[in-house]
Amino acid sequence: DAGVIQSPRHEVTEMGQEVTLRCKPISGHNSLFWYRQTMMRGLELLIYFNNNVPIDDSGMPEDRFSAKMPNASFSTLKIQPSEPRDSAVYFCASTTGQTNSPLHFGNGTRLTVT
Amino acid sequence: GENVEQHPSTLSVQEGDSAVIKCTYSDSASNYFPWYKQELGKRPQLIIDIRSNVGEKKDQRIAVTLNKTAKHFSLHITETQPEDSAVYFCAASGASGSARQLTFGSGTQLTVLP
Numbered sequence: 001d002a003g004v005i006q007s008p009r010h011e012v013t014e015m016g017q018e019v020t021l022r023c024k025p026i027s028g029h030n031s032l033f034w035y036r037q038t039m040m041r042g043l044e045l046l047i048y049f050n051n052n053v054p055i056d057d058s059g060m061p062e063d064r065f066s067a068k069m070p071n072a073s074f075s076t077l078k079i080q081p082s083e084p085r086d087s088a089v090y091f092c093a094s095t096t097g098q099t100n101s102p103l104h105f106g107n108g109t110r111l112t113v114t
Numbered sequence: 115g116e117n118v119e120q121h122p123s124t125l126s127v128q129e130g131d132s133a134v135i136k137c138t139y140s141d142s143a144s145n146y147f148p149w150y151k152q153e154l155g156k157r158p159q160l161i162i163d164i165r166s167n168v169g170e171k172k173d174q175r176i177a178v179t180l181n182k183t184a185k186h187f188s189l190h191i192t193e194t195q196p197e198d199s200a201v202y203f204c205a206a207s208g209a210s211g212s213a214r215q216l217t218f219g220s221g222t223q224l225t226v227l228p
Contacts, residue, residue: 043158043203043218091157100146100165100207103216105157 002026004106006092012112018080021109023092024073029104031097034067034077037089037108049075050097082113116141118206120219127194128227135222137204138186146207147187148216149178153200161202162189194226 005024013019025032033048047057049069057067064083069075079086092106117140127133139147145166150158164171164178164187171178175194180187187206191198201221208215 042220045216100163102148102160102163105150105159107157 004092004094004104006090006106006109008109009107010110010112012114013082014114015083016081017113018078019082019086019111019113021077021090021092021111023075023077023106025075025092025094026104027073029094029096030072031095032069032075033093033095033103034075035091035093035105037091043091046077079111082111084113087111087113116144116206116208116215116217118204118217118219120204120222122222123220124223124225126225126227129194129196131194133189133191133194133198133224133226135189135202135204135224136186137188137206137219138184139206139217140185141206141208142182142185144206144208147178147180148205149176149189150203150205150218151200152203152221158203191224194224196226196228199224199226 004026007022030051034046036044036046046059047067048055052069065079067077089108089110091108093103095101095103118137120137125133148163149161151161152158162173162176162178164180169180175192177190201223203221204219205216
């Protein structure tokens with residue numbers, strides 16, 4: 001099992017540019033989560049999907065952020081336009097969705113917006 | 115919603131000593147409490163978890179205790195080693211025990227001094 005796969009590992013972009021982060025969950029996991037990690041705010045849940053359907057996006061900071069899950073093996077998080085305050089590490093995580101099933105994190109994407 | 119407080123934010127111990135990290139939670143319906151370890155530049159990884167029907171759980175040098183009445187739980191690491199140095203996060207889930215309801219603490223930076 002390759003675990004949760006995220007790409008890219010690092011992204012440096014200029015303010016105003018569009019950024020797309022990608023995630024492949026563990027095969028068989030039907031719940032997928034996007035988290036943002038910063039020193040100031042810790043780990044924040046942005047959005048999660050269950051069976052490819054967005055269930056709760058209340059953590060998405062603003063309309064510049066959007067996420068999709070077109071199929072069970074792929075999800076994207078898009079920021080358009082990006083701003084310096086979006087700089088953070090973005091983690092994707094997946095789980096089977098069963099009660100008390102552990103959450104498995106990907107290696108994260110470190111985003112720097114200049 | 116759930117609120118999780120974690121203390122201390124930083125902890126330094128001598129190699130071989132024990133380390134204790136404490137968390138409190140607000141939602142009495144929470145019933146699943148995982149602990150994650152995050153090494154520098156890496157992803158959070160589950161190291162141990164406990165469910166509300168258990169008061170203590172051990173796995174080699176790590177143990178977690180849960181006091182549901184007081185709504186707090188703790189991570190205990192004995193015979194600490196330099197490789198234990200990392201950031202540790204506690205989390206609590208709501209009544210469903212689902213990962214989508216996980217609320218993370220703010221993290222504890224543990225440093226084990228050789």
